[in-house]
Amino acid sequence: MGDTGGGHVRSHVHLCQVFDGFPEFRTAAIAFLTDGLARGNRVRYLADGDPDVLHAEIAPLERLPAAQRTGxxxxxxxxxxxxxxxxxxxAQTQVExxxxxxxxxxxxxxxxxxxAADVTMLVRTAAQLDAFARYEHQVDRFTARAPFSAMCGYRRSELGDEAVAQLACLHPGGSAAHAPFRMHATPGADVALSGELDLTTVDLFAATVDRVGLAEGAEEVVVDATGLDFADHRNLLVLERMADRYGRSVVLRTSRRWPARLVAALGLNRVRVEHHAASPLAVHAS
Incomplete structure (x- = not known):
């Protein structure tokens, strides 16, 4: 099980690790990979640099008994x-x-x-960031269905808070302070949505909806919103406009009462609410 970092528990492990200094990432990566070895995984460490230097960086990991197994x-x-x-x-090539x-x-x-990968160098331009954000959702879908887990590292001091937020919100776990909401893969729905959507998130939410490809696939897009704590009307209008543009409808599954009241008040035609009990895998942490 993996902690989402936002008070919810997920069944697959795809973490965002935001850091300022590289030692912070290295420490988190070693802990993450050590846990993987304990679970019988093959583990891989990716970072910028000469392989000999990288081996030295994770020396504590490579000294573990489980690490002595070939490969x-x-x-x-x-x-x-x-x-x-x-x-x-x-995205397709890398997931393959x-x-x-x-x-x-x-x-x-x-x-x-x-x-565990420091991928900061792969998102330095606007075009790279957009492509990698789209990839993040595709690999998240793969992580949800395969024995694959990942920690993606982003150096905030180099990329800035805005870029980091665009990437962090596409991970179900890690670095909660950098993602006001999360949109990620989940069983039984096209996507899961959790956290809070307010005035400050409208542009980020619109970009994220585009990147996860909700305009593709079935005519009815099912969103597991049992983890969504709040959404203002501007963000619901983002979904309404997307659905109208592509001739689709959006179903928000939620255990809360306020989304239905808000949808009714706005008179939305493409977004409807379906009352749904909260998943036992989506419980609030104390």
């Missing part, structure tokens, strides 16, 4: 993975890479694949 720990330079440091990631690598880990007798 248990992999170290890769970020610049030699994904699309490279100057290109935009192709992780699908193949996960299958290989299973064939080698591991229980799955776990990756």
């Amino acid at each position: 248990a720990v992999e170290v890769v330079s970020t610049g030699r993975s994904y699309a490279g440091p100057t290109a935009c990631v192709d 890479v992780y699908t193949r690598d996960t299958r290989t880990a299973l064939a080698d007798g591991f229980t799955g694949l776990r990756v």
Whole structure:
């Protein structure tokens, strides 16, 4: 199980690790990968730099008994993975890479694949960030259905708060302070939505709705909103406009009463509310 960082518990592990200094990321990555080794995973550490230097950075991990198993720990330079440091990631290609690598880990007798990656260098331009944000949702869908887990590291001091928020909100877990809401994969619905949507999130929410591809697929888009604590009318209008533009309807599944009242007050035609008991996997932490 994975803590979403926003008070909810998720069944798949895809974490956002926002950091300012690299030692902060390295410490979190070692802890994340150590847990993966304990679960029988093959683990992979990705960061910017020479492989020999990267091995030295995770020396405490590589000294663990579980790490002595052949192929248990992999170290890769970020610049030699994904699309490279100057290109935009192709979501389908990268998900296919992780699908193949996960299958290989299973064939080698591991229980799955776990990756901790500092991907700051892959989102430095606006085009790279948009492409990587779209990829984040696609890999999140893969994480929800396969024995694959990941921690994605972003250096806030380099990227800035706005860019970090665009990426953090696409992860079900980690760095709660940097994501006012979360939109991610979930069983039984097209997407899950949690947190709070207010005046400050309208632009971010609109961009996120576009990036997760709610305009694609079935005519009825089901959103598990049992974890949504608040939404103002501007954000619901984002969903209404998206649905109207693409000839779709949006179903908000929620255990709360206020969404239905707000939808009725706004007279929305494309968004409706379906009362739904909160999932036992979406409980508030104390």
